[in-house]
Amino acid sequence: xxxxxxxxxLRAVAEHGSFNRAAAALHLTPSxxxxxxxxxxxxxxxxxxxxxxxxxxxxxxxxxxxxxAESVAAELEHARQRIAALGTGRTQLTVAAFTSGGRLxxxxxxxxxxxxxxxxxxxVREGEPEDTxxxxxxxxxxxxxxxxxxxxxxxGPGASSGLEWTPLLEDPLHxxxxxxxxxxxxxxxxxxxxxxxxxxxxxxxxxxxxxxFAERAGFDPEIRGTTxxxxxxxxxVAAGMGISLVPSIALxxxxxxxxxxxxxxxxxxxxxxxxxxxxxxxxxVTALVRALREEAARxxxx
Numbered sequence: 001x002x003x004x005x006x007x008x009x010l011r012a013v014a015e016h017g018s019f020n021r022a023a024a025a026l027h028l029t030p031s032x033x034x035x036x037x038x039x040x041x042x043x044x045x046x047x048x049x050x051x052x053x054x055x056x057x058x059x060x061x062x063x064x065x066x067x068x069a070e071s072v073a074a075e076l077e078h079a080r081q082r083i084a085a086l087g088t089g090r091t092q093l094t095v096a097a098f099t100s101g102g103r104l105x106x107x108x109x110x111x112x113x114x115x116x117x118x119x120x121x122x123x124v125r126e127g128e129p130e131d132t133x134x135x136x137x138x139x140x141x142x143x144x145x146x147x148x149x150x151x152x153x154x155x156g157p158g159a160s161s162g163l164e165w166t167p168l169l170e171d172p173l174h175x176x177x178x179x180x181x182x183x184x185x186x187x188x189x190x191x192x193x194x195x196x197x198x199x200x201x202x203x204x205x206x207x208x209x210x211x212x213f214a215e216r217a218g219f220d221p222e223i224r225g226t227t228x229x230x231x232x233x234x235x236x237v238a239a240g241m242g243i244s245l246v247p248s249i250a251l252x253x254x255x256x257x258x259x260x261x262x263x264x265x266x267x268x269x270x271x272x273x274x275x276x277x278x279x280x281x282x283x284x285v286t287a288l289v290r291a292l293r294e295e296a297a298r299x300x301x302x
Contacts, residue, residue: 004076006040007069009033010048011138014066018055040065070137071162074277077139093284094123096132097145100230100250101272104299105168106145109291113284120284128205136275137162142285143276145292147171149209149268164278166289169301171270173206174251174260176237176244183261190264195219198242201226202233202250209268210245234258249299272296 012022013033023030041048048062058066093113097106102124110122125132129146136144145168175194177184183193191213199221201207207226214221224242227233230250237244238257247270251260274292276285293301 006036009036011069074139091120093120094141096125096127096141101145104249105295109295112291113288117284147270147272163275165273167273168296169272171247171249173245173247173268176246176258176260179257179259184259188262188264191217198222198224200233200236200242200244202230
């Protein structure tokens with residue numbers, strides 16, 4: 001039988017990348033962490049971590065066990081919540097959301113949910129998908145409003161299954177320019193039109209996407225500013241520092257002195273959706289996903 005504590009230790013090792021940091025997070029000694037991992041490997045008959053001077057990484061067997069460990073943690077948390085609700089009749093629902101999507105879709109959806117499920121106690125936390133989607137798998141969050149660009153969802157190592165993704169809307173990125181810019185009155189812009197322009201960006205993932213598109217267009221963008229807030233980035237554009245790349249839903253509230261111009265297709269697009277654990281019968285979760293879909297439809301979503 002696999003010990004749950006050993007799975008907990010494996011999750012910490014995977015998250016922190018070393019026995020020492022995992023030990024500090026778990027309030028254990030590095031020796032105790034090493035012993036727990038070794039015991040797990042003996043029980044499985046397979047190596048779950050590869051040790052090196054730079055730390056530890058999961059083997060293929062370790063990644064399989066990490067997925068199982070996260071599923072077990074989620075089931076235990078789900079059971080704890082159900083037991084806690086037995087005495088009060090109240091259920092806890094925790095929602096994670098990225099900033100611009102949460103601002104656009106979440107308030108009205110939560111209002112509908114609270115009207116239909118008044119005994120549900122809501123908690124909301126902000127975060128980027130690479131942080132919040134693993135929390136859904138672990139049971140720390142019931143569902144996450146998230147997004148991705150190309151490729152699979154950013155659920156992290158060992159988290160290749162278990163999440164149910166409901167698409168909500170597509171969120172194309174726009175070029176934001178100072179109002180007086182020579183290209184600001186165009187109906188659409190190709191990235192090749194912008195090869196000589198300096199850039200101010202509001203998200204590191206947007207920078208990576210810009211560089212990928214710019215490489216295809218044959219130029220290397222000059223980045224003069226990086227922020228973690230699209231409103232701040234647009235304010236810097238208004239001040240004349242450069243131009244920016246901003247998702248549609250992050251274009252509100254308006255910033256005076258700038259204009260957003262669509263990119264000639266095929267341009268970069270964020271795919272917005274909601275993730276929850278599959279196979280769960282939670283009426284409040286189902287109701288919130290439905291409310292988010294209805295709210296997304298009001299904004300041109302699916």
